[in-house]
Every structure is written in C-alpha cells, then in structure tokens.
Amino acid sequence: IKEEKQRLRKEKKQQKKNKEKKDEKASHESEKKKNKEEKPVSAAAPASQPPTQPSTQKAVPAPAPVPVPVSETPALADKPAKTKADLKAERRARQEAERASKQAATSKPKAPPNELQPVVKRLPEHVQVDNPGVLKKLAKKLERQQIPLRLDYGYKVSLFSHLHQYSRKAPLTQQLSIPSTVIHPAIVRLGLQYSQGIVAGSNARSVALLHAFKQVIRDYTTPPNEELSRDLVNKLKPYISFLSQCRPLSASMGNAIKYIKKEISNIPSQCKEEEAKRKLLSCIDCYIDEKIILAAKAIAKSSIEKISNGDVILVYGCSSLVNHILCEAFEKNIKFRVIVVDSRPRLEGREALRRLVQRGISCTYVLISAVSYILPEVSKVFLGAHALLANGYVMSRVGTSQIALVAKAFNVPVLVCCETYKFCERVQTDSFVSNELDDPDDLIVTRKGKTQLEHWQDVPSLGLLNLVYDVTPPDFVDLVITDLGMIPCTSVPVVLRVKNVDQ
Amino acid sequence: MSTMVQVVNLTTMPGPDKETDLTERIEAFLSDLKRGGSGTGPLRGSAETARETTALLRRITAQARWSSAGDLMEIIRKEGRRITAAQPSETTVGNMIRRVLKIVREEYARSRGSSEETDQQESLHKLLTSGGLSEENFRQHFATLKANVIEAINELLTELEGTTDNIAMQALEHIHSNEVIMTIGRSRTVEAFLKDAARKRKFHVIVAECAPFCQGHEMATSLSKAGIETTVIADAAIFAVMSRVNKVIIGTQTVLANGGLRAVNGTHTLALAAKHHSTPLIVCAPMFKLSPQFPNEEDTFHKFVSPHEVLPFTEGEILSKVNVHCPVFDYVPPELITLFISNIGGHAPSYIYRLMSELYHPEDHEL
Numbered sequence: 076i077k078e079e080k081q082r083l084r085k086e087k088k089q090q091k092k093n094k095e096k097k098d099e100k101a102s103h104e105s106e107k108k109k110n111k112e113e114k115p116v117s118a119a120a121p122a123s124q125p126p127t128q129p130s131t132q133k134a135v136p137a138p139a140p141v142p143v144p145v146s147e148t149p150a151l152a153d154k155p156a157k158t159k160a161d162l163k164a165e166r167r168a169r170q171e172a173e174r175a176s177k178q179a180a181t182s183k184p185k186a187p188p189n190e191l192q193p194v195v196k197r198l199p200e201h202v203q204v205d206n207p208g209v210l211k212k213l214a215k216k217l218e219r220q221q222i223p224l225r226l227d228y229g230y231k232v233s234l235f236s237h238l239h240q241y242s243r244k245a246p247l248t249q250q251l252s253i254p255s256t257v258i259h260p261a262i263v264r265l266g267l268q269y270s271q272g273i274v275a276g277s278n279a280r281s282v283a284l285l286h287a288f289k290q291v292i293r294d295y296t297t298p299p300n301e302e303l304s305r306d307l308v309n310k311l312k313p314y315i316s317f318l319s320q321c322r323p324l325s326a327s328m329g330n331a332i333k334y335i336k337k338e339i340s341n342i343p344s345q346c347k348e349e350e351a352k353r354k355l356l357s358c359i360d361c362y363i364d365e366k367i368i369l370a371a372k373a374i375a376k377s378s379i380e381k382i383s384n385g386d387v388i389l390v391y392g393c394s395s396l397v398n399h400i401l402c403e404a405f406e407k408n409i410k411f412r413v414i415v416v417d418s419r420p421r422l423e424g425r426e427a428l429r430r431l432v433q434r435g436i437s438c439t440y441v442l443i444s445a446v447s448y449i450l451p452e453v454s455k456v457f458l459g460a461h462a463l464l465a466n467g468y469v470m471s472r473v474g475t476s477q478i479a480l481v482a483k484a485f486n487v488p489v490l491v492c493c494e495t496y497k498f499c500e501r502v503q504t505d506s507f508v509s510n511e512l513d514d515p516d517d518l519i520v521t522r523k524g525k526t527q528l529e530h531w532q533d534v535p536s537l538g539l540l541n542l543v544y545d546v547t548p549p550d551f552v553d554l555v556i557t558d559l560g561m562i563p564c565t566s567v568p569v570v571l572r573v574k575n576v577d578q
Numbered sequence: 579m580s581t582m583v584q585v586v587n588l589t590t591m592p593g594p595d596k597e598t599d600l601t602e603r604i605e606a607f608l609s610d611l612k613r614g615g616s617g618t619g620p621l622r623g624s625a626e627t628a629r630e631t632t633a634l635l636r637r638i639t640a641q642a643r644w645s646s647a648g649d650l651m652e653i654i655r656k657e658g659r660r661i662t663a664a665q666p667s668e669t670t671v672g673n674m675i676r677r678v679l680k681i682v683r684e685e686y687a688r689s690r691g692s693s694e695e696t697d698q699q700e701s702l703h704k705l706l707t708s709g710g711l712s713e714e715n716f717r718q719h720f721a722t723l724k725a726n727v728i729e730a731i732n733e734l735l736t737e738l739e740g741t742t743d744n745i746a747m748q749a750l751e752h753i754h755s756n757e758v759i760m761t762i763g764r765s766r767t768v769e770a771f772l773k774d775a776a777r778k779r780k781f782h783v784i785v786a787e788c789a790p791f792c793q794g795h796e797m798a799t800s801l802s803k804a805g806i807e808t809t810v811i812a813d814a815a816i817f818a819v820m821s822r823v824n825k826v827i828i829g830t831q832t833v834l835a836n837g838g839l840r841a842v843n844g845t846h847t848l849a850l851a852a853k854h855h856s857t858p859l860i861v862c863a864p865m866f867k868l869s870p871q872f873p874n875e876e877d878t879f880h881k882f883v884s885p886h887e888v889l890p891f892t893e894g895e896i897l898s899k900v901n902v903h904c905p906v907f908d909y910v911p912p913e914l915i916t917l918f919i920s921n922i923g924g925h926a927p928s929y930i931y932r933l934m935s936e937l938y939h940p941e942d943h944e945l
Contacts, residue, residue, distance in 0.1 A: 232809050234822060418814035419789045425893065432896045439901040442789050442888055444813045444844030448880065448905045474814025477847055484850050506818040518810055520792050527795035528810065537802035538809045540784075545818035 080309070201323045202509050205237045217320070220313035221257040223250035225320045229515050232538045239323070240512040246270045247321050261290040262314045266321035275423070277327045277461050277497060278367055278395045284318070284328050285359050288335060292355050296348070303351050304342045311336070323511050326462035326470070326499040334362060366496040370558035371396055374492055375403040377556050378457070381490065386411040386454045389482075391443075392472045393423040393430075394459025396492050401457075402434050412436070414453060418443040418474045420517040420541065443474050450485045458547075460493040460555075465571060466502040467549035467564040469493075473506075473542045479551035488553045491564070495557050498571055506545040515539035600641045604657060607634055611665040623766050624670045624831070628866045629738050631661070631674040636731045639678075639724065647686040647723060648716035651679055658945050667881045667907070669832045669840075669869040674734075676870070676942045681730040683939055689720040737921070741864035742770050744921035749775035752860065752919070757824045760852075762786040762816075763842045764793035765829020767862045771919075772827070773804045782807045784823065786816050788844050790887040790904065813844050820851040827860045830910075833868045835934055837912030837927030840879070843905050849914035858916040865920050870934055870943040873909050881906045 203209040204227070217224050228242035248267050251258070265287045268274040274283045288311070295310065297303045315332060318324065324332070338358045342351045378400045382388065388411055390397050401413060413436055417424025424440065431438050441449050456478060462470040469475070469491050479489045503509055518539045519528045531537050549564035559570060607630065638657060644650040658675035665671070745767055753759065753775040761768055761783065772783060783806050787794035794810060802808040811819060826848060830841040839845065839861060852859045873879055885902035912927040925933065 234819075419787070419812050425889070428900060429896055432899050438899070439903065440889055441903050442813070444789055444847070444908075445903060445905050447846035447850075447908055448843065449903065472814075473812070473818055477814060477817040477851065480817055480850055480854060481847055505821050507822070518787065518812060520795070522792060527792070527799055531799075531810075534799070534802045536805060536807045537798060538807075540809050540811045540815065540819075542811070542815045542818055545815065 201239055201319065202237055204239050217316060220316055222313055222317045222320060223247060225250075229532065230535075230538050231512070232540050234507060235510070235512055235540070237508075238510060238512050240515065241270070242516065243271060243514040244516075247317070257313055258317055259287075259291045259294065259314065261287045262317060266318050269318065269322040276393065276395055277325045278494075280325055281327045281331050281496075282363060282367060285331055285335075285363055289356055289359050292352055292359075295352070302344050303346070303348060304340045304344065307339050308336055311339075326501075327497045330496050330499070331362065335359065366494060370494040370496070371399050373558040374494065374556050375400045377561055378490070378492060379404050379407060379409070381455070381554075381556075382409050382411055384410045387414060387452050388412070389414045389416060389446075389450070389453045389456045389478070389487075390427065391416045391424070391456075391458055391475055391478050392418070392421075393427040394492070396494070397457050397459045398427055398430050400492060401431060401436060405434055405436050412438065414439045414441065414449055416441055416443055416446055416449075416474075416478060419520070421472075423472070443477065446478060446481050447485075450481055450487060453482070453485075453487050456482045456487055456489045458489065458491045458552075460491050460497060461544060462497050462499045462501075463491075463493050463555065463564075463567045464503055464546070465498075465500050465568045466504070467567055468503055469547040469549070469552055469555075469564065470499075470503070470544055471547065473545045476506075476545045476547040476551065479547050483551050489551060490554045490556060491547075491552050492556045495559055495570060495574065498567055498574070500571060503546055506542065510545075511543040513541040513543050515541050517541050597641070597643075600637060603634065603637060604661075607631075608661060608664045611661065611668060611671070624668075624867060625738065625741065625766070625864070627668060628670045628674050629735065631671045632678070632731060632735050632738060635675065635678045636728060636735075639727055639731065646717050646719050647682055650727070651682055651716060654679060654682070655945055662945065667831075669871065670866055672945065673866055673869050673938075675945065676938045677734060677866075678731060679942045680937065680939045681734065682727055683716075685723060685726040685730060686716055686718075686720070689723055689726065690718065738864075738866060741866065741921040742767055745862050745864060745919055746770040746774035748919055748924070750778060752827075753779055753781060753825070755779045755781060757781040758784060758822055760784045760786070760816075760820070760823040760826045760848070761797070761828055762794065762844055762848050763788035763791075763829075764797040765862070767864065768827055768829045769797060769800060771862050772801060772806060776804055776806045780807075782809070784809045784811055784819060786811055786813055786844065786848065788842055789813055793842075813847075816844070816848055817851045817854075820855050820857065823852075823855070823857055825858055825860060826852045827862060830861055830863050830867065831907060832871070833861070833863050833918065833930060835868075835870050835872050835931060837915065837918075837930040838873055839910040839915065840873070840907045841910055843908045846908040846910050846914075849910045853914050859914060860917045860919060861915055862919045865922060865933070865937065868920075868930065868934060868937060870938055879907070879909065 200209055200213050214224050225239075225241055225247050226245075227240050228245065229240060231238075231240050246267055247270060248263060251263065265274070265283055268283065269280065274280055291311070291314070292307070295307060297306060311332075315324070318328075335355075335358075338355060342354065346354070374396060382404045386409075388401070390401070390413060404411065413431055415424045415428045415431070415438055417428075417440065419442070428438055428440055439449070458469075458471060458475055458478070460469050460471045464470055471491075482489050501509070515531075516539075518541055519526060519531070528537075528539065531539055552564045555562050555564055555567075557570070562570065611627075635654060638653060639650065642650075642653050644653055654675060658672065661675070662668075662672045749771045753772075757779075759772070759781060761772075762785070775781070783798075783801055785794045785798045785801070785808060787798075787810055789812075798808045798810045828841065828845060828848070830839045830845070832840040834840060849859055851857075883904050883906055885904050888904045889897065889900065889902045891897065912930075915927045918925045918927060918930065
C-alpha cells in the first residue's frame with residue numbers, strides 16, 4: 076500500500092506538471108476566467124503537501140489531501156478554450172507563463188501567517204453528498220483504506236440533499252470483518268460509541284478520541300525503513316476516515332487531530348521509538364489537561380462572577396461545561412435555581428437534570444415549546460457551544476438559537492461558555508449549508524398506543540428532518556466566556572489569529 | 579282506565595318532563611366538556627363545540643319557560659356561567675352564548691320596532707342625553723319573539739357549518755406556487771386551507787411537531803396523504819429552518835380582543851422567529867373563535883396539564899425534587915401577526931376590536 080501511495084503521489088505531481096504545460100499552450104486562446112482558476116489550483120496543489128504547513132488552509136477536519144488536486148484537474152480540462160480578443164489573450168498568456176514557471180520553481184511556498192492570502196478552503200466531503208464525483212472519489216479512497224462505505228438511509232428533505240443521513244440501526248461496524256486488520260480495535264469501539272450516541276457532546280467526543288489515539292500510539296511499532304513521524308500520520312488517516320464515516324467529526328475533534336498530526340510530524344527523526352511514543356503520550360495528556368480541564372476551571376471562575384444570589388438561570392440540553400459551572404457555583408454557596416429546557420428527540424436535558432439534582436440544586440424542567448411561558452422568570456441564560464465560527468456565529472445543539480431569540484425578545488442576557496480549542500476558522504450564516512442529519516426515525520413517537528408516523532417511508536411525500544446543529548447569530552449573544560477571558564462574539568477571529576501566531 | 583289518566587296527566591303538565599329532559603342534556607354537555615378538556619376523551623375541535631353549544635342554546639330557547647326577552651337572557655346567562663365554568667379554556671362556548679344573547683337583543687329590538695343601528699351605536703350624544711342607565715330592561719312580551727330567535731339561531735348554525743369551507747376558499751389568494759409554508763401542531767382549519775390550495779398549486783409544507791402532544795405528526799400524515807410535500811421537524815429546529823420559509827400559516831385556539839392569540843404552546847417562538855426573518859404570519863381563525871377577553875389575567879390565561887407528558891413517571895428518582903411545567907397555551911402579541919383570515923375575509927390585527935363590537939354586545943362581555 077505504501078508503495079502504491081508513493082506512486083500515486085508521483086503520478087499526481089506529473090499530472091500537475093502536465094496540466095501546467097497544457098495550460099500554457101491553451102492560454103493563448105483562453106479567457107480571463109481561466110487565469111483566475113489557475114491561481115487557486117496551483118496554490119492548492121503545493122498546499123496539499125505534508126501537513127507541516129501552517130494550517131491556515133485546512134478548514135474542517137479533512138479527509139486525505141490526495142483527492143483534491145485530482146478534482147481540480149478534470150474541471151479545468153473540461154473547460155472549452157474560447158477565442159476572444161487575441162492581443163489581450165496573448166498578454167495574459169505571457170503573464171500566465173511567468174506565474175506558472177514561478178510556481179513550478181518554488182516547490183513548497185510557505186505562507187507566512189501574517190500575510191492576507193487568498194485562502195482556498197477545501198470543501199469537506201460530508202457536505203458534498205449531492206456531487207456524484209465527490210462520492211465516487213470517497214468510495215475509492217475508502218476502498219483503498221479498506222473501510223466500508225456507509226449508505227444513506229431514508230428519504231432526505233430536498234433542502235438537505237447535500238448532507239448524509241444515516242440510520243442508527245445500521246452501524247458501520249456491521250460491515251466490517253471481525254477482527255479488523257486495518258483498524259485498531261479501540262478505534263472500532265470508539266466509532267460504534269459515536270454512531271450509537273453513547274459518547275455524545277463535543278468535549279466527551281474529543282477526550283474519547285484522544286484516549287483512543289493514546290492507545291493506538293502505545294500499540295504502535297515503527298516498521299523497518301520507515302520514519303515514525305511520517306508513518307504514524309499515515310496510519311492515522313484510515314482511522315479518521317472510519318470515524319468520520321461513523322459520525323461526522325466535530326470542530327473540536329478536528330482541532331485535536333490537527334494538533335496530534337503536528338506533534339507527530341515534529342518528532343525529530345533521530346528520536347528513539349520509545350522516547351517518541353512517551354513524548355506523544357505526554358503531549359496528548361497535556362492537551363487534554365490544558366484545553367479541556369484547566370480551561371473548564373478558568374471558565375468556571377469567570378462565570379461565577381456573573382452568577383449572583385437569587386438568580387434564576389436557564390440552561391438548554393446537556394453541556395458538560397455549563398453543568399460544571401453550575402456545580403462549582405453551588406459549591407461556593409451562591410443561592411440560585413436552575414431551569415432546564417429540553418427538546419425532542421434527544422432529550423439530553425434529562426441527563427443534565429439528573430446531574431444537577433444529584434448535587435442538590437433546585438431545578439425546574441420544561442420542554443422548549445414552553446420557553447416563552449417560563450422566560451419572564453429567568454434572569455440569565457447560560458448556553459454551551461459546539462464550535463465558535465470565525466464570523467461570530469455560535470454553532471450549537473439545535474434549539475439554541477431559538478432560546479437565544481426568545482431570550483432577546485424578553486431582554487434576558489445570554490451567555491455562551493466555550494473553550495478556545497473549539498474555535499474554528501469556518502464561516503457560516505445559516506444552518507443549512509453544513510449540518511448533521513440524525514436518524515429520522517428518532518422523531519417517531521408512540522402516544523396513547525398510536526404511532527402516527529410509523530410508516531412514513533411508505534408515504535412518498537412525507538419526510539422527517541432531524542437536525543443536530545444550528546447557528547446562532549452574534550446579535551443574540553451578549554457575552555462569550557472562554558478560558559482567555561470574557562469576549563464578545565465578534566472577537567473570535569482575533570483569538571484565532573493570536574493562537575496561530577503563537578503556534 | 580289508568581292509561582287514560584296518565585295521558586291526561588301528560589297533556590296537562592308538559593313542563594317538568596321537558597325541563598328534566600333539558601337539564602339532562604345540559605348536564606351531559608357539561609360533563610362532555612369537562613372530559614374533553616382533560617385529554618382523556620376524544621379531542622373535539624372547536625367547530626364541533628361551537629355547533630353543540632348553539633344547538634343546546636336553541637333547545638333552551640325552545641323548551642325553557644320564559645315570557646320576555648329579559649327572562650330568556652337571564653336563563654341563558656345562568657346556564658352559560660355554569661357551562662363556561664366547566665371548561666374555562668374552551669372559549670368558543672362563551673363566544674356562542676354571547677352571540678345568542680346579542681341575537682336575542684336584536685330580535686327584541688326589531689320586534690319593538692326601533693332600528694338596530696341606533697341601538698347598537700352608543701354614540702357620545704346618546705350617552706350624554708340618555709342621562710344614566712340604559713332604559714332597556716327587556717320586559718315586554720312579544721309573541722313572535724321565540725320564533726324569531728330560533729330562526730336567527732338557525733342562521734347562526736348554518737354560518738358555523740360553512741366556516742371551514744369559507745376560509746378554505748380563500749386559500750388560492752394567499753398561496754403561490756413553489757412556496758415553503760410552515761405550520762405548527764394540528765388545526766383543522768389550516769388543514770382544509772392547505773388541502774384546498776394543493777388542488778391547484780404545488781408547494782412544500784414544514785410542520786413543527788409541537789411536543790409533548792405531537793399533534794404535528796397527525797397533521798403531517800394527513801397533508802402528505804393529500805399529496806402535499808410535507809416535512810416534520812422537531813420544535814427545536816423552528817428557528818433553524820425559518821430562513822427558508824416563505825409564509826407561516828397557523829391556527830389558534832382563541833383570538834383575543836386586542837388582536838393577540840391564545841394558541842398552542844410553541845407558537846410564540848414561531849411568531850418571534852417569523853418576525854426576525856420578516857416572514858408573514860397568517861392566522862386562519864373562524865369568527866366564532868373571537869373572544870372578548872383580554873390577556874391581562876395571568877392566572878386565568880394559562881392552562882396546565884399533567885407534567886407526566888414532559889417528565890414521565892419512569893424518571894422516578896428525580897421526580898420528587900423537580901418542578902415540571904406543561905403549559906398548553908401561549909400568548910402571541912398582535913404585533914407579531916400579519917393577517918387574520920376568517921370566514922368573512924381577511925383582516926389586520928388592528929381591526930379585530932371592531933369586529934368584536936359587531937358580534938357581541940358590550941354588556942355581555944362579562945357573563
């Protein structure tokens with residue numbers, strides 16, 4: 076497989092060079108449009124080299140970088156060469172040739188993080204389900220990595236035909252051979268836990284992922300003639316594909332994976348295997364400690380200043396961070412009561428309710444449709460986040476934006492608590508373009524012995540939509556509490572920039 | 579011999595039997611209302627309740643003993659208070675009683691010969707010159723009053739039967755093709771409205787399921803069987819999908835005097851989301867749902883049902899330590915509503931107070 080991969084990589088390089096030569100010739104008769112296409116393609120191709128690149132180009136947790144240049148090349152080759160104003164075209168062609176030769180000369184242009192580059196974000200596969208080319212490529216990649224492809228289930232609402240929709244009753248592990256030779260058993264177990272919803276919540280998923288990777292590293296041995304820094308990264312790629320097939324990766328998981336890959340590739344080649352493994356394990360532990368546990372403590376400390384005696388606090392669903400804050404505040408003997416808002420079909424609020432009641436906090440419990448009844452009593456709203464996007468939008472469990480909206484209408488302050496490792500460079504303005512579709516059968520409910528939607532698949536014009544995430548606009552959120560301090564929603568890109576400079 | 583005596587007895591004393599028959603019917607109606615409200619009996623639609631109330635009032639008019647309009651109104655008011663006390667949240671009952679009272683007043687006035695217009699309009703001039711309490715005490719006896727009142731009530735019944743169709747007929751004026759329409763819960767009026775439009779136009783409907791009773795599921799199955807593209811979403815996703823919605827069409831339980839709504843819970847959130855995205859909110863409500871109440875009384879506005887629907891008894895350990903609320907209705911202020919579609923046409927929420935003065939007499943607002 077390794078040789079095959081190297082061969083493929085060489086092929087791609089060849090193709091790219093051929094393409095550049097072809098374009099030089101073709102650009103004699105081509106339009107302006109082609110030039111614009113050229114630049115991003117050549118910028119993307121070198122960027123897809125080893126991940127030591129500063130990861131400003133990588134958006135969401137990505138599949139292997141190999142498919143992308145391939146996807147760009149057919150697109151360009153198909154473009155018909157039109158003849159327009161020849162003089163203009165020739166001038167452009169000359170510029171083109173210069174630019175192409177410059178690009179070919181510098182093999183790995185390092186993009187300094189302070190420059191404003193035209194950043195090309197590779198669109199992750201899981202939001203391109205309606206593109207058959209992308210699906211075919213994914214299938215080929217998975218075949219190469221020997222991971223089964225998970226099939227979509229049920230009728231998908233047309234607005235979401237670009238997303239996957241899986242059934243919980245058909246986990247990926249059923250299609251795997253036992254024992255799996257390619258995938259580490261810890262990862263298989265993790266994948267199953269994700270797809271069945273046993274491990275849920277972005278912090279829990281990240282921590283579980285990191286622990287599984289620790290196990291993988293412990294069991295890893297470097298094959299002869301290989302370097303640990305390169306080989307281990309390649310070993311992790313099929314695992315990541317498998318996990319993203321089980322359930323699309325979250326932003327926090329994506330950042331964790333980026334960190335691990337960076338750490339692995341920074342291992343010097345003369346390092347002995349035992350020492351390298353120890354170093355990696357301690358890095359992972361350090362990451363968990365710093366980014367999750369200590370961050371939670373810091374956030375709790377800042378948030379407790381915001382909770383006063385006699386407060387009525389509204390929380391939504393089960394956020395581990397918000398629960399932690401409330402328990403800490405209760406330890407400090409602040410007198411407050413909590414209203415837990417819950418929603419179908421996940422009903423995660425019940426878990427939060429159990430944890431809070433166990434601590435002795437007095438709680439009220441309602442469903443999300445009753446939120447406008449209960450809001451006049453509320454003094455503050457605390458929300459957890461799944462990710463914070465670069466344009467200030469908060470991506471969180473579906474229903475969060477609704478609560479923020481109604482709270483705004485009643486003039487109740489909304490505070491979002493989020494660790495910095497969940498900050499993400501993506502931008503998004505609505506909940507459609509990138510989301511996760513959960514099993515539609517979850518919406519079916521039996522009341523008084525009758526299940527109305529039992530045979531929804533038989534009715535052709537009926538669809539069930541079970542969204543997992545939604546985005547909250549920044550004008551609904553009054554404050555974001557992070558481990559770096561209390562910032563407004565719009566300062567997220569500032570924090571990202573600071574973090575990138577540090578790295 | 580004995581049988582003949584009995585027959586004679588029957589013909590000379592018709593009153594008590596008819597009265598007991600009447601009281602029986604009233605009691606049956608009351609218990610039906612009480613049962614229907616708790617959710618255990620078959621959930622009846624408001625239209626049905628309105629029709630039954632009007633039929634009952636017609637029977638009272640026909641069978642009870644009264645000599646003048648004032649007596650009749652007293653009887654109706656007394657029974658009305660009992661009936662509304664049985665199920666305060668079912669406002670259509672009270673509305674129908676007030677309509678009938680207004681009918682009685684009108685018929686009385688017509689019998690007396692004075693025109694309806696001057697009696698209705700309490701102009702400032704009249705208030706100043708009349709000098710005190712209204713001189714009407716409805717004591718005069720008119721022979722034809724009973725027949726007139728019963729005829730008017732029959733007209734009212736015909737009107738009630740046609741409300742849903744009247745509203746559905748207006749559907750094509752408001753729905754264009756390829757629209758995405760959102761609705762919540764289950765309303766028979768909206769169902770008929772959408773099905774009528776679907777005969778000629780193709781559009782997409784998103785139904786919010788409205789937990790915990792999930793009546794949205796029934797609505798969705800019914801609409802999809804009529805061939806309409808339907809999608810069911812959870813309540814939590816209302817804001818998330820609102821950006822793609824062109825119109826929001828909802829039904830309501832009651833239309834309040836200020837133009838606000840008392841609708842199923844979750845409607846306020848839906849209205850706020852629609853306002854945020856500047857999506858028009860259309861309420862399909864027949865006229866018998868218009869009630870002269872204002873939303874001031876906090877303690878009488880809300881109705882709660884068993885919290886078992888929200889947090890079931892299987893969560894036994896924490897049940898005793900937690901307060902659980904399950905409100906049934908939501909208040910939607912008139913600023914969030916764009917249009918009311920009723921059986922007499924479309925109105926803005928600011929016009930509702932005027933309609934009220936046409937349907938009910940101010941003195942009947944408090945039964």
